[in-house]
Amino acid sequence: MKRFGLPATEKLKSRKAIDALFRGGQRFSVFPVLVWHRWTAGAAEPGLQAGFTCSKKHFKRAHDRNRVKRLLREAYRLQKPELLEAVHGRELHGELFFVFVDKTLPTFAVIHAAVGKSLRHLQKKSHEVAH
RNA sequence: ACUGCAGGCCGCGCUAUCGAUCCCAAACUUUCAGGUUGGGGUAGGAAAGUCCGGACAGCACAGGGCAGCGCAUCCCGCUAACGGCGGGACAUUCCGGCGGCAGAGCCGGGAUCGAGACAGUGCCACAGAAAAUUGGAGCCUGAGCUCCGGGGGCAACCCCGAAGCGUGUGUCCGCCCGCCUUCGUCCGCCCACAGGCGUACUGCGGCGGGGAGACAGGGUAAUCGUGAAAAUGUGGGGUAAGAGCCCACGGCGUUGCAUCGGAAGGUGCUUCGCGGGUAAACCUUGCGCGCUGAAAUGCCAUGUAUAGGAACAACCUGAGGCGGCUCGCUUCAUUCUCCGCAAGGGGAAGUGUUCCAGGGUAGGCAGCUUGAGGCGGCCAGUAAUGGACGUCCCAGAUAAAUGAUAGCGCUCUGACCUGCCUGCGCCCCGGCAAAGGCAGACAGAGACAGAAUCCGGCUUACAGGCCUGCAGUAUUU
């Protein structure tokens, strides 16, 4: 498997799963990113599924929303392997959702830093869940 | 060369690393399927707005009426179709140039939701007499009514006064009778008054004309501060005053004829008329329009209520009428006919059994990308566009791919720096130099914007660049 790949199976796509995550999941914020997460212990297929979004209120143009989501996805893709290893070791299934909450178009550096920090935080959270 | 207008076109590139998705191939694990490796493809001119027109799909469809919606100069053409596009013309209007005293006219370019205001209805604030068969002021007329007196002066004229309007306007003359009556006035007498008597004066009275005035009535539409707009303009005649009332020359519309044009329409003569504007007010005329939309539609998986469909069975919706009465025809009522209304047409209806399906769930497949397709030159055409030929397959996602980072290049911009060229000017005459051009360095910027069934248009957004045509300005030849 590619170390930095992000195939469709690692994306959170089911409408039901997303609704459940927003209803029953936990969240924390590393500005300008808001992260929702939910963990299932002892899952048959351990792994991660992630989704990315931003508000239509803050970005009117579809072109700008696409840009924000691409940056989020790219930052996640490049920094996730560490977390993924930890998750596989503890036999967890994690559902993540990254929401961009700022109103101005960001640079890649800002996104990269925020996502990296939130992923380290997530690793701590997964550790708590496993024990 | 610059500026302006109109039209058309392009709308960043390359490399490396790490990814996403679709297609093809290979081997691997293997139940479907999945990942791995290799190769190839992957956003626009507007993908946007969703304003028109279609393709495609489902449903509906006896034939009309009303309503509703849309279109609107003429001719020809293009297109699958259009409210779109191309060419030419007409009308209105704007701009520039020529022309010229001013104009007429000519040339070039732009804009136009450009049918109808002699079918009807409505509206036109404020102001103004009046906003569409109007009548205030003014002007003219006017039967009858009121008034036109006195004084000075030779006279011209001056002064005071009538009616009336209103605060200074406006103010007569002729004739007849000068007779009759004694109406009027003055004086005297009788007398409380009424009345009577006497005397004198005036010219009373009648007729005709003129002037002034108020008002009933009538005529008139030339003038009237307005207003966006005031009833065809100018001149003459005409009249009590006036008026297209009449005439001449015009303006606008219209009838007919002639002529030019294929037509809209133009020109000339002629007939009749001259009651404004507004139809992006209602409306009228002509033409066109079934409805819903890929979340359409078909299929698979899951499948418990029993709303639905089909087949079969027998009693076949309810009420009424007719006949040849176990049956048939017909009327009314309820319901459906998938945007409205009324009529009308068509179909169906209750019960049981069996089968299909099915409240829900929100997964998958097809539709889904080969098409009014792209590219290339050729041919036809002024062009829109069409034709044949060759060649290519060129996005297909679905919490939604087409990207991220770094470097190099390209284009544009510059209160800066360096070099070179031209050299307005200054002076010590070979130096300094405004402004401009070229090259380099540095810095900044690279717009508008992201497919969602697919096409044709329209509209809107857009850094920068390129091309074509026309006009103007300057310079050179």
Added chain:
RNA sequence: GCCGUUGUAGCUCAGGGGUAGAGCACUUCCUUGGUAAGGAAGAGGUCGUGAGUUCAAUUCUCAUCAACGGCU
């Protein structure tokens, strides 16, 4: 993706061709020992934006921008 509605004062809304209004809020004054209530006066508008029709547009037409709602 498709369909529709609404933009008027700080807020909530009228006005549907002829000088832009109401309620609340705001400012000043009166009243009160003071505040509220009450009374009097006042200020505040590119009628979302741009074109057009008209003598005249908040109103009619077209385009555009924004907000909101519905279909599933």
